[in-house]
Amino acid sequence: MIEMTINNIKVKAEEGMTILDAAKSVGIHIPTLCHMKDLFPTGACRICVVEVEGMRGLTPSCAYPVMEGMKVDTNSVRVRTARKTIVELLVENHPQDCLVCVRNKNCELQDLAERYNLREHRFVGEKKDHAIDVSSASMERDPAKCILCGRCVRTCGDIQKIGAIDFTNRGFKSNVTTPFNKGLNVSDCILCGQCILVCPTAALREKSHSKDVMNAIRDKKKYVVAQIAPAVRASIGEEYNLPLGTNATGQLVTGLRRLGFKKVFDTNFAADLTIIEEATELINRVTKAGDLPMFTSCCPGWVKYIEQNRPQLLKHVSSCKSPHEMEGAVLKTYYAKKMGINPKDIYVVSVMPCTVKKFESSRPELSEEHMADVDAVLTTRELVRMFKMAGIDFNDLPEDEFDNPLGESTGAAAIFGTSGGVMEAALRTAYAKISGKELENVEFQEVRGMDGIKSATIPINGLDVNIAVVNGIGNIGSILDEIERGESKYHFIEVMACPGGCINGGGQPIHSKPEKLKKRVQTLYDIDSKMKTRKSHENESVQKLYREFFGEPNGHVAHEILHTHYCDRKKILEHS
């Protein structure tokens, strides 16, 4: 323990702690921009400077460790002036179009301008001028709004290990951008949106589909339906100051109905369907000497990654469409027929925690007879904005139930939204299919939690099934190398591009409450444990769907409608 004072307050700090963390421990706020928890400090922005007695210049508190007897002042005139000047310079080189900005009222630059009491423009000068990159189907980059904190660069490079964007040029021309400034769609980007979650401003944001959706709803000829991904219900409450981890399923259904959706379905229904198809595919590969290991395919960020980087391994990826695409496909075939609706009139909107799913829904492979399975994808954040505009007060909404038959689901589907969830759900069903027996304890603790790679051996009927769960695309490298060397021992591997899984998807609410991920995960596991049925194959509506329409899992009709194929994007990128 180290004794020191901050603003004359006695502080007991741990050795190795930064001044920033020591100050926080006694309730003293120091602003930060470039600082990222758990990553090495870069000291780039200097907004966190403090005065340390005996040191000549100001000290960046995020990068400087505490020392015995240190006397720190975080609020001297010098400190305040320095910080204010930094903010003023950032603001003057910024478009300042807050009133029409998607991050209005949720922007760190705005917060700083307010905190340091900016009341005049002191440094008016030339502003940087960059075109907005709208090239990708999921995201927009607006470098004019970039304050060069570098958080996206580090998230993309150090955490996701993609490195699609980096600092280029220098001085006034400094810019965070893609190689040759060519646009995200021809970069290594997988559109996971993790960079959006860390961006302090609106320099990174999703490409909005909300206008398309509003227009479709207004169109009398269209039969507009919504589906909700598992992870959205566990996070949307945060936007309304509900306690972290509030399960807001019932309000979500009501809210969507009030927005004008004819029906509100649950992507969890299709998650159960995915498990039936995927578990069957796995068993077939294992028993018929197919390509192993088999990878899950429900994360389009992961699919895009392997298409771009290791197309030679695509045969290891399950051919199953992702759950919301399956839901869309079933809606435009089975459901349309059953209800006597022309499938061309059905407009499927997916409410997702995910930015890549926008790109995914535009893939030509994911359509039936030239109709896209899913017509539009809204992120959690976009839905919140739509509720706001429509005057829907979320907190006061009564609860409602999903429409059927595509609204029924089991506990296995609920946990799809968290890393390890798809694996756990698949194991519950694979176990029953292989052994003919039902599991006593359906919970697989081995695949839960936040580790980067989780692995286990599950004995099923004398067969040792080796499984792995890759939590965050940054952890995939060694697993793929092993397969290429022919040394992989695994049968089945789940991959989620976002650290933590979809609960931490790039379309989720933006804020930095540290406990959010754990709480969202817990919500999903709670939903699961409270369900009557916790195994996908016990979903009665899914069973009925097979009886009435698909026949056998992995059968001919299922293959046509529920499965897909992939493409070699490495070649495409090389030539762009």
Added chain:
Amino acid sequence: MENRIFEHYTPKDRSNLIALLQDVQEAYGYLPEGQLKAIAEYVGIPLSTVYGVATFYNQFRLTPLGKNVIRVCRGTACHVKNSANILTALETELGVKAGQTTRDKLFTLETVACIGACSIAPVVNINEEYYGRITVKEIPKILNKYKKEEAKPKVEQEVSAE
């Protein structure tokens, strides 16, 4: 060509990046896009990082130089003698901004700090030639000289690009 350049360096070693960029630029006169991709692959780092480094240092260029390189001095003495007007005139005449090359690849326009010829400021340097006390009026005539030279028929050596 790249293999001969690359083989001097151990693959997957980040510390080789700058040296490799220098060698490639030496060989091509600039850094062609395909070569930057090859370097990224060889060194084992993202293309964005390679591009970032290549744009950070002034010594690297990402476009080939034009046949004639025009350098407008932006040093203090020349500035006082209105070198800004000279630059603007050249930019207008050539239809490019400083740092760019004309479409016909005949001229590259650049700015430099003091060339060391302050006594004849403002100064423009084209290839080996220095033009002192230059005025806006003279510019078209000077440029024409280089254009005419180009028009003369002669055996030409192609600069290899990529």
